Amino acid sequence: MDKKNEKKVMQEGEVISMQEAIKLLGTTRSTFYRWLRGGKIKSMKAGRQWRFYKQDIDRFLRGKDPIVDLPVDIKPFIGELEDKLRKAGGSKYSQGEQEDIPYFVNLLIHLACRMRASDIHVLPIIPEEGKDVAAVIKFRIDGVLHTITSADLRLLAPVVEQWKRMAGCNIHETVKPQDGRILMNVEGKDLDLRNSFLPSLMGESVTARVLSKDVVSTLKSVEKIGYSTSDREKILKSLKAPWGSIIITGPIASGKSTSLYSMLNYVINPGKKVMTVESPVEFMIPGAVQIAEREDAGMKIPVILRSILRQDPDIIMIGELREFATLQLIQQAALTGHLVLFCLHTEDAAGALTRMMKMGGEPFIIAESTRLIIAQRLVRELCSGCSVAEKPDSGELARAEEIMLRNGMKMSDLPHNFRKAVGCDACGGTGYRGRMVIAETLEISPEIAGALEKGASAEQLREVAIRQGMTTIAADGVKKAALGKTTLKEVFRVLALK
Ligand SMILES: [Zn+2]
Structure with a gap:
C-alpha cells in the first residue's frame, strides 16, 4: 500500500476504545498512558474518552512514527532547509523513510549544527500590518540572531508536537511550559539539546540550546x-x-x-x-x-x-x-x-x-x-x-x-x-x-x-x-x-x- 492510500484508509478506519487498544498492545494501563503522553500513539478525544484508529495501533506495533495530517504542505519549507544545508556544506543528511514532520525537525537540528548555532528559536510572531502570522525560525550564531526561514503558522502545532515527542515531553500539554532534552548524534558529534516549550499568544514558542556532549x-x-x-x-x-x-x-x-x-x-x-x-x-x-x-x-x-x-x-x-x-x-x-x-x-x-x-x-x-x-x-x-x-x-x-x-x-x-x-x-x-x-x-x-x-x-x-x-x-x-x-x-x- 502506498503512503497516500494508507493515509486515506486510516482516516476511514475502525475506531477502538482505550481498553481495546491496551489489549491489542498487550501492555499495562500506566505504560499505555506514558506512550500516549509521549506522543508515540496517535489519539483523538471524543468527549472525555480517548479513541484510537486501529490502524494507528498497528502502525505503532510495527515500530513506525505516527502519521501526522498537515493542514498545509511542508515540502516547500523542507526544500528551503535542504538548500541551506547544501550551501553550508552538509549534504550527507536525507529523508530516507522518515515522515515529513520528523524529517523537518531533524533537518532543522542538522542545519543548526552545520551553521554552528548555539540556539534554535521558533517564534510565533504577531505580524506587521498586512502580513500573515508566521512561525519564524532563527539561529543564534556567534552571539547574533539570524533569521533562517519563516513558515506557515499552521505548521507550528505539528512541528512542536514532534519536537516534544523527541524531547520526551507530554504532547497533550499545551498550556503549561515544559522542558526536555534531546540526545542525538549529528555528523559524528554527540549533541545534547536543552529544549524549552512556552505557550504564547500565537502558539507555542520553542527554544533549543545546542550543547556538545564532548565538552x-x-x-x-x-x-x-x-x-x-x-x-x-x-x-x-x-x-x-x-x-x-x-x-x-x-x-x-x-x-x-x-x-x-x-x-x-x-x-x-x-x-x-x-x-x-x-x-x-x-x-x-x-x-x-x-x-x-x-x-x-x-x-x-x-x-x-x-x-x-x-x-x-x-x-x-x-x-x-x-x-x-x-x-x-x-x-x-x-x-x-x-x-x-x-x-x-x-x-x-x-x-x-x-x-x-x-x-x-x-x-x-x-x-x-x-x-x-x-x-x-x-x-x-x-x-x-x-x-x-x-x-x-x-x-x-x-x-x-x-x-x-x-x-x-x-x-x-x-x-x-x-x-x-x-x-x-x-x-x-x-x-x-x-x-x-x-x-x-x-x-x-x-x-x-x-x-x-x-x-x-x-x-x-x-x-x-x-x-x-x-x-x-x-x-x-x-x-x-x-x-x-x-x-x-x-x-x-x-x-x-x-
Ligand atoms: Zn565568509
Whole structure:
C-alpha cells in the first residue's frame, strides 16, 4: 500500500476504545498512558474518552512514527532547509523513510549544527500590518540572531508536537511550559539539546540550546581563546600559583563561564583535587567534583562552599560571586593555600575591586587574597574565506585613536592591517566566523593595594592599572582590529559605543 492510500484508509478506519487498544498492545494501563503522553500513539478525544484508529495501533506495533495530517504542505519549507544545508556544506543528511514532520525537525537540528548555532528559536510572531502570522525560525550564531526561514503558522502545532515527542515531553500539554532534552548524534558529534516549550499568544514558542556532549574537545584551550600575549602570560602565571583567587568579570554573554571552564581544564590534573559549586552546572569537567546550587533544598552557595572547605580541595571554582557570605569564604580559602576561580558581573576589571568593597570586603583582605582580575567581552572573528583589506572610515579611526590615547598609546604605534567583513557560504553571509575575547587583566600590585586602601574609585584604580601597563578591553579590541582579526565596527558594537 502506498503512503497516500494508507493515509486515506486510516482516516476511514475502525475506531477502538482505550481498553481495546491496551489489549491489542498487550501492555499495562500506566505504560499505555506514558506512550500516549509521549506522543508515540496517535489519539483523538471524543468527549472525555480517548479513541484510537486501529490502524494507528498497528502502525505503532510495527515500530513506525505516527502519521501526522498537515493542514498545509511542508515540502516547500523542507526544500528551503535542504538548500541551506547544501550551501553550508552538509549534504550527507536525507529523508530516507522518515515522515515529513520528523524529517523537518531533524533537518532543522542538522542545519543548526552545520551553521554552528548555539540556539534554535521558533517564534510565533504577531505580524506587521498586512502580513500573515508566521512561525519564524532563527539561529543564534556567534552571539547574533539570524533569521533562517519563516513558515506557515499552521505548521507550528505539528512541528512542536514532534519536537516534544523527541524531547520526551507530554504532547497533550499545551498550556503549561515544559522542558526536555534531546540526545542525538549529528555528523559524528554527540549533541545534547536543552529544549524549552512556552505557550504564547500565537502558539507555542520553542527554544533549543545546542550543547556538545564532548565538552573537553569543544572547550578551547586557554591559549586559543584569543587573549593577547601579555594577558595570556599573566593568566597562565596566575593559574600556576598555589593560592589566591582569579576573577573573571564581564556582563552576560561575555564568555565568562567558557573561559572559567577552560582555565579549570588547564589546571586540572590527577595530583590536584578540584571542587566546584555552580548554579547550574553548565559543562561536565572530567576529574572535577561538581556541585549544583539548590536553593529549594537550602543548599545555597555559601552552605556548599563551607562544606567544600572541609573536603580538602586544592582548587575551587565558584560559578558566580553574589553575596558577602560567599566573598568571605572565598577570601578565607584563597589565603589558606587554595587556588580559587570565580566569576563576577561587572563592566571592567577595576569595577570588580570596588564591587567587592561594596559587598562589605575589607580593602586589605581583597588585595591580599586576589591575584588577577580578567575582564572580557566576546567579538566575532572575521571569516578567513571572504574578508578583504580595507581602511575603516575616518569617524571609526578617530574613535579608535581616542581609545588608544586614553590607554597611553597611539594609532601610529599599531600595524594597519584592517579588514572588512564581506560574507560567503562558509560564514552564512555574515562575514564573521567564530568568536574570540577582547580583554584586560589587572594584577594586584602594591600600588593597586595602596589605592584600594585609600578608598580609590574604579576610575582611579583603572588609571593606576593603565600606568602599570594594563591594556584596556577597548584598546585590546582596537589592536585586534588593526591586526585584521576583527573589525572596529564589531568592537564598537560589542562595547555599545555608537
Ligand atoms: Zn565568509
